[in-house]
Amino acid sequence: MDNIELAYLADHADKVVALAAALHAQDHEYYGARTPADVAADLALSLQREALPLALIALHDGIVLGTATLSYDSITTHPHLGPWLTAFYVRPELRRRGIGRKLVAAIEAAAQRLGFAQLYAGSGRAATLFVRIGWQVLERVSYHGEEIAILRRDLR
Numbered sequence: 426m427d428n429i430e431l432a433y434l435a436d437h438a439d440k441v442v443a444l445a446a447a448l449h450a451q452d453h454e455y456y457g458a459r460t461p462a463d464v465a466a467d468l469a470l471s472l473q474r475e476a477l478p479l480a481l482i483a484l485h486d487g488i489v490l491g492t493a494t495l496s497y498d499s500i501t502t503h504p505h506l507g508p509w510l511t512a513f514y515v516r517p518e519l520r521r522r523g524i525g526r527k528l529v530a531a532i533e534a535a536a537q538r539l540g541f542a543q544l545y546a547g548s549g550r551a552a553t554l555f556v557r558i559g560w561q562v563l564e565r566v567s568y569h570g571e572e573i574a575i576l577r578r579d580l581r
Contacts, residue, residue, distance in 0.1 A: 431531045434480035435472040440489050441465050448514055455569050477508060481531050483524050491515035493528040495535050500547040510546040525554055537580045544580060549573045
């Protein structure tokens with residue numbers, strides 16, 4: 426897809442509520458009793474550019490196509506790992522068009538810029554994308570009732 430703008434969510438804070446609703450709808454089982462408002466509160470913490478957590482969004486004509494966040498923690502069974510690429514989302518009808526790949530590359534660049542040597546992700550559905558673009562599967566685990574891969578990307 427052409428003409429995709431990658432931007433910090435901090436520069437588009439007005440998109441937080443709609444983005445939270447999309448994330449919640451995608452992973453409602455993961456969020457359990459947490460509401461879209463709870464997810465929005467979490468996203469609001471990522472409205473920064475120089476510290477974690479920070480979120481990036483993919484936009485086209487002002488419409489959010491996807492997002493990814495760089496966070497200190499994610500998978501609670503693996504507190505020794507970090508930082509993490511989290512809250513990875515691309516609108517379902519736009520998947521497999523390179524948007525996710527661009528978001529991952531932008532998060533990798535942000536992590537590198539902030540001095541991190543590795544980056545981790547825990548993913549079920551998107552694990553194949555991560556592997557295709559050079560991430561390594563460390564292990565597969567059951568997490569919140571879903572089988573996921575724990576992945577690592579060396580940034581140096």
